[in-house]
Amino acid sequence: ISYFVMIDEETHILQQEKETQISMLKGLVQVGKESIYREDDLFLTNYVKLLKGTNDTVIYAMVVDVENRIISHSEPGLIYEYVKDKAGLRAFGSPGLIFQPLKMDNGGEVVEAALPIEIRGRKVGTARIGFSKEEIDEIINKSIRTYREQLITVALLVFIVSLLGSMLLSFTITNPIRKLVKVVGKVGRGNLGVRIKVRGNNELSWLAGEFNKMSGKLKELDQMKRDFTAGVTHELRSPLVAIESYINEMIRGGEEGFKKHGRDDLYVIKNNVVRLGHFINDLLDVAKIESARMKVVKRKSELKPVIYEVTTLFKKACSEKNIKLTTELSDDLPELSMDANRIRQVLTNLLSNAIKFESSGGHIKITAGKSEENPSFIRVTVKDTGVGIPPGDIENIFEKFRQVSGIRDNVIETRGTGLGLFIVKSIVELHGGKVWGESEIGKGSAFYFTLPV
Secondary structure, three states, X not given: OHHHHHHHHHHHHHHHHHHXXXXXXXXXXXXXXXXXXXOXXXXXHHHHHHHHHOOOOEEEEEEEEOOOEEEEEOOHHHOOOXXXXXXXXXXXXXXXXXEEEEEOOOOOEEEEEEEEEEEOOEEEEEEEEEEEHHHHHHHHHHHHHHHHHHXXXXXXXXXXXXXXXXHHHHHHHHHHHHHHHHHHHHHHOOOOOOOOOOOOOOHHXXXXXXXXXXXXXXXXXXXXXXXXXXXXXXXXXXXXXHHHHHHHHHHHHHHHHHHHHHHHHHHHHHHHHHHHHHHHXXXXXXXXXXXXXXXXXXXEEOHHHHHHHHHHHHHHHHHHOOOEEEXXXXXXXXXXXXXXXXXXXXHHHHHHHHHHOOOOOOEEEEEEEEOOOOOOEEEEEEEOOOOOOOHHHHOOOOOOOOOEEEXXXXXXXXXXXXXXXXXXXXXXXXXXXXEEEEEEOOOEEEEEEEEEO
16 A cells, blocks of 8 residues: 555655646746737846746756847847747647656756747747756655655554554454354354353354354244154144044944944045045145246136135134134225136135134135226235234244144144145235234134235
8 A cells, every 4th residue: 555655645646746837837838928918028038037037957948039040048149040940840739738858958958848929819939948957856856855754654554553453452352253163163062052141242242143053043944844744744644643543443443333333434534635635735835936947827817706715715713613704805805817726726825724713703804806006916815813912923924834823721732734824825925925823812814815906
């Protein structure tokens, strides 16, 4: 940084010196203009002498008229002579500011600056100043040396302070990092949920905070995995036990027993087989969703028949639990571009969840109509008056393996495998819609999803 700053400062010093030369030349032009206009050569001659006498870099200064005849010069003996050398002719013929290097008779190097003198847009002469290259270089080098010494001193001080600071910073960083590595090792050995004490407000404290979040999430996911395993075991074992029990009963009852109860027993066996099939289909759907292979085949379809079909399917289950099931569908529901089978699956999952957590004597209501927020979408609502969902669960209820928790008689119960709402969300989003939920403990839940018209 010091090197680039030094290079920049050198460029700045050179530019500043050049601007000084241009400023002196413009001053000579102004005085020359006034002298020519007033025909007062004495004032111009005194100014030229003053210009050379007060600045060591000026070798000569002159003003020539439109015939390239010297009307004022720092060497009075040259006044009224005509300028015929190449440099003089080049300066006289220039339409604007020029800088040109010259060699003096004594071997010295000069940088001459020349600028036309104009009055009312008409050229009346030329102002020329010759600057000693040796003197200019000495001034520039002196300024650069002074600045360089100051910059090197500051750079050394900054380097020493930075070195000490980096050593201190390294010491303050390594200790928290060791602690972090130690805790990471514990997590790697399966001690999930372990946390780091967060202090301060710096990058390490932010890292520790994020690690604590990750550790908590890992513990939560591990618990979800355990709950899912338990749920899967229950979902598989319950229907299999029921099927085995009824088959054994049919075997023990013989032909007579089959005549009396066999038909009903077969229906029970069938229902449990269907239950197993639904569970396996859910697992397959999750696998398709995760591998982005789930497809929806959209066709123009009516939504009302799909809703009526699903509600008819669940009427018996609602009747057995003494639950009132009603629908309120708008008369102007348009045809939708949707996969009717998948939307049927969405409604089935939402309605089965509502029935699962609804109390006897409760009420489940399905409504459908144009969304008030955006009329280009249809909004469907499945609302119940059941036990509700705890506030901590409603935000994450659509995550995979997230089980719905309800409160019944002050006892928290967890049911299912946590796949149904995840599938609901995925299907709705594949249709270009959105799904969300609202709930309050003891006052029921409401799940909404939208579909584009």
